Amino acid sequence: MMNAYMKTHTALSRILEAARKQQGPEPSQTLGDSLNALVDLPPDERSNVQIGLARMLAEVTSPAGAGLLTVYLGGAVEGGMDPLPAIPFILKAFLALCDRIETGSENTDQLPELEEQLAIGLRYMGQGLVAHLARCPDECRKLGSDVGILEKLEKAENITPGALWVLELIRKCSGEIMVLHGIVQKGIHVRYENISNCFHLFTLLQAALEGRMDGSKRVDKNVLSIALGETSGDCLDSAWWHYGRGDCPKPDIMASVFGEMSPCTIPEINDRQVMILWPPILKSRTWDAGFFGPYIEAVPPRVNIIEELSVERAKEWRCRIGLKAEERKPAWWKFW
Numbered sequence: 599m600m601n602a603y604m605k606t607h608t609a610l611s612r613i614l615e616a617a618r619k620q621q622g623p624e625p626s627q628t629l630g631d632s633l634n635a636l637v638d639l640p641p642d643e644r645s646n647v648q649i650g651l652a653r654m655l656a657e658v659t660s661p662a663g664a665g666l667l668t669v670y671l672g673g674a675v676e677g678g679m680d681p682l683p684a685i686p687f688i689l690k691a692f693l694a695l696c697d698r699i700e701t702g703s704e705n706t707d708q709l710p711e712l713e714e715q716l717a718i719g720l721r722y723m724g725q726g727l728v729a730h731l732a733r734c735p736d737e738c739r740k741l742g743s744d745v746g747i748l749e750k751l752e753k754a755e756n757i758t759p760g761a762l763w764v765l766e767l768i769r770k771c772s773g774e775i776m777v778l779h780g781i782v783q784k785g786i787h788v789r790y791e792n793i794s795n796c797f798h799l800f801t802l803l804q805a806a807l808e809g810r811m812d813g814s815k816r817v818d819k820n821v822l823s824i825a826l827g828e829t830s831g832d833c834l835d836s837a838w839w840h841y842g843r844g845d846c847p848k849p850d851i852m853a854s855v856f857g858e859m860s861p862c863t864i865p866e867i868n869d870r871q872v873m874i875l876w877p878p879i880l881k882s883r884t885w886d887a888g889f890f891g892p893y894i895e896a897v898p899p900r901v902n903i904i905e906e907l908s909v910e911r912a913k914e915w916r917c918r919i920g921l922k923a924e925e926r927k928p929a930w931w932k933f934w
Contacts, residue, residue, distance in 0.1 A: 602640075602642075602643055605639065605643060606639075606643050606646045606647055606650070609632070609635065609636060609639065609643075609647050610647050610650045610651065610654075612628075612632045612635075613629070613632045613633060613647070613651060613667070614651070614654055614657075614658065616628040616629035616632050616663070617629060617658045617660060617663030617664065617666065617667050618658055618659050618660050618663055619660065619663070620660045620662050620663030620666060621660065621662060621715065622662060622715075622718070623662065623718050623722075625666050629663070629666065633670055636648075645679065648671060648674055648679060648684075649683055649684060651667050651670075651671060652671060652683070652684035652687040652688055653687050655667060655668065655687055655688060655690075655691035656687070656690055656691040656694060658691075660715060660719075661695055661698075661713075661715045661716045661718060661719025661720070661723075662715045662718040662719050662722070663719075664691055664695070664719055664723060665718055665719035665720070665721065665722025665723045665725075665726070666722055667726075668688055668691075668692075668722055668723045668725070668726030668727065669722045669725055669726045670726075671684055671688070671726055671729075671730070672725065672726035672727075672728075672729030672730060673729075675729050675730055675733060676729060681729070681730035681731075681733050681734055682734055682737070684730060685727075685730050685731065685734060685737055688723065688726065688727050688730060689727065689741075689747075691723065692720075692723045692724065692727055692760070692764070693747065693750050693751075695716060695719050695720050695723060696720070696750050696751065696753070696754040696758075696761060697750070698716055699716075699720075699753070699754055699757055699758075717758065720754070720757075720758040720760040720761065721758060721759055721760045722760070723760055724758065724759065724760020724761055724762075724763050724764050725760065725763065727760075727764055728763045728764060728767050728894060728896070729896065731764070731767055731768075732767060732894065732896035732897050733896070738767060738768050738770070741768050742768045742769070748765075748768075751764055751765045751768075752765065759892070762892060763892060763894065766794060766891075766892055766894060767894055767897065769794035769795075769860065770792045770793060770794045770894075770897060770899075771792075771793065771794070771860060771861055771862045772789070772790060772791040772792060772793075773789070773790060773861065773862070773871055774787065774788065774789045774790075774870065774871065774904065775787075775788055775789075775790065775861075775864065775870075775871045775872065775873050776844070776870050776871065776872045776873075776907075776915055777803070777807070777811075777872075777873050777874075777875060778844070778872065778873070778874050778875070778912065778915055778916060778919070778921070779811060779812055779813075779874075779875050780842065780849060780874045780875055780876040780877075780921065781812070781876075781877070782812050783909050783912045783913055783916065784811060784812065784906075784907070784912055785906075785907035785911065785912040785915055785916075786806075786807065786810060786811065786903055786905070786906050786907065787903070787904040787905045787906075787907065788803065788806060788901055788902065788903050788904060789901070789902050789904055790802070790803070790861060790899075790900070790901045791897075791898075791899065791900050791901075791902075792894075792897040792898060792899045792900070793861050793899050793901075794860060795857065795858060795859065795860060795861075795889050796841070796855050796856065796857045796858070796859055796860070796861055796863075796864070797835075797857035797858070797885040797889040798825060798889050798890055798899060799861050799901065800835070800837060800841060800857060800885075801821060801822070801825045801835045801885075801890070802822075802825055802826070802899060802900065802901035803901050804817065804835075804837075804838050805817045805822050805825075805901070806901045806902065806903055810903075810906065811875060813838055813839055813875065813877065814838055815838050818833070818835070820833060821833045821834075821835045821887075824887050824890055825887075825890045825899070826898070826899065826900070827890070827891075827893035827895075827898055827899065830891075830893075831887065832886065832887055833886065833887045834884050834885070834886055834887075835884065835885055835886075836882060836883060836884045836885075837878065837880075837883040837884075838875075838878075839875040839876060839877065839878060840854065840875075840876040840877065840878050840879040840880070840883075841854060841855040841873055841874075841875065841876075842854060842855065842873065842874040842875075842876050843855055843864070843865055843872075843873070843874070844864075844865060844867050844871070844872025844873055844874055844919050845865045845867065845872075845919070846874075847874070847919055847920035847921045847922070849876040849877070849879055851879055851880070855873055857883075857885055857889070858889075867918065867919055868918065872915070872919060874919075874921070
């Protein structure tokens, strides 16, 4: 009877051999059968084969084969496999594929000129890497601070969706914000999750604050559906307020929370991010659906209210950041 080591070694060798010969986006009969055969292995042996596949990815000469193996590993992660051990090996192999993109091919018009197998491999490997990283937020944060890795991904993001998906995941952040009204004694404590830019945050925050904060309007359900990733399409949204930084207790265009920036850049006061809602300064501040994607199912964007502050707590926060006492509403306020 074949011992466990030999069974693992044999299964791994068969899969790797088939992956090296892989051509095209659909797995060959041999590759598909070899991967499906892993179901019959005991869990420990199957796990050993899977981590072996991750370790050997960089040696799979077929980009399409390496990509299909990464997709398989991503499916295993979704089924409960620990993603952490495989991430360094998948990332190394993925970046090696990114390095093969021709210098100067920095727009999507160049995509047809990429080698077909390389394009397939980049797409599949990015998909599988996202499945791993989505379950390891600490690893995402590490990658987000690695300038060298970011440069490689940014070079490739306009050419392959694989790099775009990985970058989007790395750029996403989560946190809590104290949202204070600039004029009236109101504040709401909210939590945001998996958002990469403040325009996206504004849309979801406005939906959460509808009817709860002076100056709110009626949410466009189509825009909200696209922002949540429930549907896709083109749309425009606009700001209900001037979004001000909490470290500037007056409406100032230079102290705006800029929509293109990450929510992580919103400054903290007493270990809490703070944003102030002022009546609009600009006549119209709009953004389109391009700021809502790409949508990644494993990390859906959301904004939820934690609590509405009492008048006393709202006053405390206003005093803490230097906001003046509530003033009489100016005449134009009634048009909100």
